[in-house]
Amino acid sequence: MMFDLTGKVALVTGASRGIGRAIALKLSAQGATVVAAARGDHAADTVAAIVAQGGTAEAVGVDVTDSTALEALPGAIVSRRGRLDIVVSNAGITRDQLLMRMKREDWDAVIATNLTASFTLAQAAIRPMLKQRSGRIIAVSSVVGQMGNAGQTSYAASKAGLIGFAKALAREVASRSVTINVIAPGFVDTDMTRAVVEKAQIDWATQIPLGRLGTADDIAAAACYLASDEAAYITGHVLAVNGGMYM
Numbered sequence: 001m002m003f004d005l006t007g008k009v010a011l012v013t014g015a016s017r018g019i020g021r022a023i024a025l026k027l028s029a030q031g032a033t034v035v036a037a038a039r040g041d042h043a044a045d046t047v048a049a050i051v052a053q054g055g056t057a058e059a060v061g062v063d064v065t066d067s068t069a070l071e072a073l074p075g076a077i078v079s080r081r082g083r084l085d086i087v088v089s090n091a092g093i094t095r096d097q098l099l100m101r102m103k104r105e106d107w108d109a110v111i112a113t114n115l116t117a118s119f120t121l122a123q124a125a126i127r128p129m130l131k132q133r134s135g136r137i138i139a140v141s142s143v144v145g146q147m148g149n150a151g152q153t154s155y156a157a158s159k160a161g162l163i164g165f166a167k168a169l170a171r172e173v174a175s176r177s178v179t180i181n182v183i184a185p186g187f188v189d190t191d192m193t194r195a196v197v198e199k200a201q202i203d204w205a206t207q208i209p210l211g212r213l214g215t216a217d218d219i220a221a222a223a224c225y226l227a228s229d230e231a232a233y234i235t236g237h238v239l240a241v242n243g244g245m246y247m
C-alpha cells in the first residue's frame, strides 16, 4: 500500500473509464470507500472491479452538467456514508476545433463539463469538509491548460480555469485544513487521446522527454498522494504528471 486511506470516503467523477477509473481503483486499493460517478450505469463495471479486489464502492449515475443532480451528490454521500473526505473532479470532454470554426454549443459543452461542474461539485463538497475540518479536493486539469494547444481553445480555457479556481479556493479554505490541488496530466493513453493519436500520427516520443505516453495509473498514483495525510501541507498546487513535456 502506498498511502493509507482507510476510513476515508472518496467521490470520483468520470470513473467509468480511463483516468477516473484508475483513480477509483487505486484510491480503493489504499483503503478508501469509493463512490464512482459517471452517466447512467457506466460506473457499474468500475465498482465491480473494486469489489473484486476486496474494496467497498458504489456507483452513482450523474451527468455533471446537471447542476441540480451534481449539487445534491456530496450531501447524499454524507447521509449514506457519514463523511466525505476526498473529491476528485475528473469528468471531462474535448470538442476540438480551430477557433474560427468552433461552434458556440461546443464551447459551452466543454466549459460546462470541465469547469462549471468542478465549481458546482466543490461548492457542495466544501460544506461537509469545512465542518469536518479536513478534506481533499483534486481537480484533473491538463498540460494543455498550462501550455495551450492549437485546436483546443475551449479545452485549454476550461483546464486553465480549473487552475485559477483551485488556487483561489485553496486560499479560502486552508484555515480549516481543507486542501485544493490540481493534477495536470500530459498525454495519457485513454479513449480521449486514442482518437487524436490515430488521427494525427504524431511522434509523441519526440515531444515527451520520458519517451512514452502516460498511463492512467501514473495519474492515479499522483491522486492517491494528494489525497493522503502525507500531502497535508500541499495546497493550491499544480502537479504536472506529463513525462516532462512541459516544465
Ligand code: NAP
Pocket: 013, 014, 015, 016, 017, 018, 019, 020, 037, 038, 039, 040, 042, 062, 063, 064, 065, 090, 091, 092, 093, 113, 140, 141, 142, 143, 184, 185, 186, 187, 188, 189, 190, 191, 192, 193
Ligand atoms: P475518457 O477516457 O474520455 O473518460 C471521460 C470520463 O468522463 C468518462 O468516465 C465519462 O463518463 C466522464 N464524463 C464525460 N462527460 C460527462 C458528463 N457530462 N457527466 C458525467 N461524466 C462525464 O477521458 P480520460 O482521458 O480518462 O480523461 C479524464 C480527465 O483527464 C478529463 O478531465 C481529461 O480532460 C483529463 N485529461 C486527460 C488527458 C489524456 O491524455 N487522456 C490528458 C490531460 C487531462 P461516461 O462513461 O458517462 O461517458
